[in-house]
Amino acid sequence: MFLATGGGYLASLHNGGLAASRLLAQFGGYVTHYGNISSEGAVWASLTQYGSVMVGHSREDMLNSRMILLWGWDPARMISGTNTRYHLIKAKENGARIIAVDPRYHDTAATVAQEWIPIRPGTDTAMMIAMANVMIKAGLQDQAFLDKYTEKGTFPEVSVSFLIGPCWHCLEPVCVPACPVGAITKREADGIVVVDPAACLGNEVCDEKCRKACPYQAPQFGPQPGARMGKCNYCLDRFQQGKLPNCIEACPVRALDAGPFGKLEERYGTIREAEGFKVSTRTRPAVVFKPKG
Secondary structure, three states: OEEOOOOOOOOOOOOHHHHHHHHHHOOOOOEEOOOOOOOHHHHHHHHHHHOOOOOOOOHHHHHHOOEEEEEOOOOOOOOOOOOHHHHHHHHHHOOOEEEEEOOOOOHHHHHOOOEEEOOOOOOHHHHHHHHHHHHHHHOOOOHHHHHHHOOEEEOOEEEOOOOOOOOOOOOOOOHHHHOOOOOEEEOOOOOOEEEOOOOOOOHHHHOOHHHHHOOOOOOEOOOOOOOOOEOOOOOHHHHOOOOOOHHHHHOOOOOOOOOOHHHHHHHHOOOOOEOOEOOOOOOOOOOOOOOOO
C-alpha cells in the first residue's frame, strides 16, 4: 500500500495523514513518498550549492530589491512566512518592479505586479534556458558576480568557495573621514566601526561618499530616495551582552569566528587574503583566513 499525504492544514487533533498511517499500520504497514512536495527542488538546490538548507534572506530584504520575480508564486493565496504580501507592497512603494511568471493571472499578479507573463504550464525550464541564452549572448549577466559566487573548473572537477560580506571593521577605516557629517566612528575600546543613522544625510544629499570610499562596499543604502546608510555593526547589542555576532552562531559548518584581533591571529595565523578577497593596505581590514587543509 502507498500512502501519499501533503498540502493543507487539518489541525493537530484531526490530522488525516496521521490517521491514515495508523490505519494502514494495522494491516501490516505501508510505503510512502520521499521528500517534500512543496520545496524539494529548492531543498536539493540549496544542499548542492550551499551545503545546507539554512540559507536565504528574510522577507524584509525585499525592501532592498529593485526587481522581484514571482515565478510560480502567489503569496496572496499561498501563505509563506509572516507578512510576505505586506513586504511585497512596501517593496513596490519603494520602487521595486514586480513581475509575475505564471500560467494563472493570480491574486498577487492582479494586485501587486506591474507585469504578468502567462507561460504555458510545464514550460518553466524552457523559458529559463531561453532567458539565459539571451542574457549570455547579449552580455547582460553580472560576470563578476558569477565568477565570485558560482562553481569554477570543468566538470567533474568543479569547486565553489564562499565569502561573507560584512563590514571588516578596518584598522584604518576610510569610510570615517569620507562621511561629511561624522556619522561614522570607530570605537576606541574595541575597534568596532559604527554609524549613527540619525546623523546620516542620506543617499541623495551626500552621494553615498562612504560607500564609494570603502573598497569592500560595506556601507549600504536602500533604493528609496533619502535612504540612510546601514551596515554590519558587529551585532553590537549582542556584543554588549557578551554574545557572538549572529553570523558566527548561524554558520552551520562553524567556518566563522570573531573576537579580539590579536587573539584571532594567534589562533588562525596571519594570512590576510583568500579567494575572492584582496586585502587593502590602505584600510587594513581586521580579518584573517585559515586555509583549508
